[in-house]
Amino acid sequence: MMQTEEFTVTTTERLDKLVAEQVDNISRSQAKSAIEAGQITVNGAAAKPKDKPKPGDTVHIELPDPEPLDLEPENIPLDVVYEDDDVLVVNKPQGMVVHPAPGHPNHTLVNALLYHSPLSSINGTLRPGIVHRIDKDTSGLLMVAKNDHAHQSLSAQLQAKTNLREYVAIVHGNFKEEEGVIRAPLGRSPKDRKKQAVVADGRPAVTHFRVLERYGNYTLIACRLETGRTHQIRVHMAYINHPVAGDPLYGPKKTLKGDGQFLHARELGFKQPTTGEQLDFTAPVPDNFARMVRHLRQQAGLPVDKAI
Secondary structure, eight states, X not given: OEEEEEEEOOSOOOHHHHHHHHSTTOXXXXXXXXXXXXXXEETTEEOOTTOOOOTTOEEEEEEEOOOOOOOOOOOOOOOEEEEOSSEXXXXXXXXXXXXXXXXXXXXXXXXXXXXXXXXXXXXXXXXXXXXXXXXXXXXXXXXXESSHHHHHHHHHXXXXXXXXXXXXXXXXXXXXXXXXXEEOOEEEOSSOTTSEEEOTTSBOOEEEEEEEXXXXXXXXXXXXXXXXXXXXXXXXXXXXXXXXXXXXXXXXSSOOOSSSOOEEEEEEEEEOTTTOOEEXXXXXXXXXXXXXXXXXXXXXXXXXXXXX
């Protein structure tokens, strides 16, 4: 079997870069290899990675279907905050991918969860139990369904916007306001398919924010999600010119040094699927986040050791 795709060139760029920007789940190095293997052509003719097709040219791609991922349980330590017969709440570390995907076939949170517990089957074989996700380099709380009944209940709560999902973030700049709401629709960026962006025809996205501390060039904020779009907080903050510090995708090159964005899912609340009891959880920020806050407080002349 082959997967095929075709697009019309609109900008003058190297072919390998164009393909990586236009086609999901293909890196530039993968595009280069596919071009060299003759799997990517321009106007029906073979090409080189460095070639620059002209606007109006047609790029045709024929790639063999990827090998199916073999999802194996793995004995990876988990920070389980809560567990009952229906749900798990885990505190995901920064740097861990939630579920297998091209480039991340194993060592994910799902691999660890499969070793720990039975999971719901609603999302199929690659995302069992996963009701919502957080980015690889975002840390914090995630709810996981252990059976299909729980999965349906938790998904319905997300749709009804009755869950509590609050994050803390260090962002660039100093807010003029104490709190606010960002209402800006999100969709795939027309300029870079690896990114999300505020686009007129995007899906509705709403983020509530409030200032916790000011450090001059940086601000510590809390963000509550009303919707849960891909990269929502990161894109919304960049949209209002306060990108998340350390964000390699949406932030500036000159930023705080860390292992990715300083963004942590601190609070999570939902109703237990069987009993209806309200469950609320809090997870402290990871050590690297706490050290950065202490550093910024020290620079700003604020008390260093109070709770975040």
